[in-house]
Amino acid sequence: MTKTIRLVSSFALACLLSSSVASIAVAAAPVCAAPIKVLAQPRDGLTLLENYQDEFKALSGTTFQIDYLNENDRRAKSRADASTVGNFNVYYVDEANVALFADSNWIVPLMDYYPAEYDFSDFDPGRQKVATVNGKVWFAPLTGGGDLMVYRTDILAEAGVEPPTTVDELMTAVAKLNNPEKGIYGIALRGARGSGANVWRWMPYFKGFGGEWFVDGKPAFNSEAAVKATQTYLDLFKYSAPGTQTGSWDESTGAFLSGQVALLIESTPLSGMAVDPSYSTVVDKIGFMPPPTPLTGGGYGHGLAIAAKANADDTSKACAGLFIAWATSKEQEQRRLEEKQFGELNRASVMSSELFNDIYGPVLGKALADTGKVTAVNFWQDPRWPDLGDRWGIILEELINGTRTDIKDGLDELEAYANDLLKK
């Protein structure tokens, strides 16, 4: 009898153990055969993500490795890699090059491999729009937004200047606020070449003044609007902080956060950094407003896309899709919010949460809502945009540093270049 009981209990235990193992195996359901290689640009959210390697390994059965390069280098390397060897499973793409990557078949449509339970529809609709080219979604957002005018309440109050609501008021205010003797500069702009650098900050003036890149398939940017936008940008540059003439986001926001700039119009992540003591020396002296009219906010979005070449089979693509879904999930965004990584938030559920309101308050929330109304896609949504935008970036940088002075001549040169591009 004892023997029988032992036999039965052993059998039951064996069944229990085997079913447990089976259920663990089902739960883990490793879909990945090899570690995932990601080519990205530095983001606090991705650095935070690296602390959770074990979580992803338990989920997928593999690990991931992220290589970081700054924006311009990341764009150059990802283009070279995607068109040749295909070493990376996941590319960090952005609004400027997603059309090129999609059109060249260097990335695959994301939704074919994006697990439904991660709820893509929760992403901010504006960012979903930027990630969509030719009716297909190509990346899951890591960051994005529009523009905000961020200003120093103390400096404006001391100078008796109201926050400008129009470009004319902006010009007057910046000139009045500029006081280099006291180490305060009126504004901080981007001078460094690049479709995502100086051209990005110039485009709100161009579009705001009524400029268009192409009309009926023909270049239309060589216009009064472009001349006026460029002249305005150059006039404002007289009051821009030192180092910004050949600088970009880092230099202009760095000058502001270190307390040397009265106001600037920049991408929305700056607003979160400006009220975070770990970034900013001026946390208690900050005000937010939408950009002065008629400026359009520069709508943008960066995110992760599935590489075509490195993921030759469906299993690899599914693995990359799982990584992207996990890396941009609600849980990860919640962790980023807890770490006050404002610029890394993209999901409606997170940005409307009580914790978000507790951390950033209603003023920033209202400014974000207001600026959403003027946020627009300012660039030419075409695979050839990086080429055209970068060419204008060079000419604009020459105009900013004075090695060329004729704006119309610069636009003529760009038009000739655009016509060559269209012929191909």
Place this chain on the structure above:
Amino acid sequence: MFKRTSLPYAFLVPTVSILLVLSLVPTIYAVVIALQDRELSQAGYSFIGFQNFIDLFSDRRFLNAVMVSVKWEVVTVLATMCVAISLGVALFEYTSTRLRNFYCLLFLVPVLLPRVSAAFVWKFAFHPLYGIATYPLRVITGMPVELLSNPHTALYVVAFVDVWQWGLLFAVIIVKLLETLPPQPLEAAKLDNAKGWQVHLYVALPMLRAPIISLMFVKMIESLRSFDLIYVMTRGGPGIATETLDMYAFAQGFIESGKVSYASSMAVLMMVATVVVFTLLWKRAQ
């Protein structure tokens, strides 16, 4: 007899074969690509003859890049040699052996720094608001000094960093070369009442002519490979003020347009020009 004649071939054939494969294959490939219209974003391509080369000569950025490259080469090579010879002679003439060895060790440090690290360090040092290198000028003028954003000074600032790395290394080499010279000719010159600088200018340095020319050629080749330094410090800017040929080729191939054939045509032209110029200079130096 057979053994005596075949041994050199036994050593030469494998090494020369490897060299040929490693150098000729990419060179031929570059020439072939330069005759096509390949772009990274397009799978198809065709042969277009010398069209890329013809286009280059109406491209203002290419012509500017040629001028910048020539200026960079002349400035960095001459400045490096001047600094190296001046410092080398000064160390040899005015320091004790112990102190000289200490300076030699110190002068080796800059070149041991990775090029990119050195570029970042100096880029920050020349920052108009926070830079330590611009601090004295800020104190004197009371205004920030934008040396890297100024098209008239940017190239020279980057050249300064290049000379800081290589001029000091070459100074150490010059000192060591001076130490190897026989003392008799120098002493004879001193007995003839030659001044210190005359001893070096008319006796010591002419005796070191061959190694100094070799050093100059090494620097000329090194200066052609300064892409990383310029890229980190200015990215070719402001505007195109520091855009050298290799940088423009890289921009066309990978950063801006993805025109690998156009970029390749620049590389081929650069290779041909370098070979011709270096051969002429080498023959003249001999």
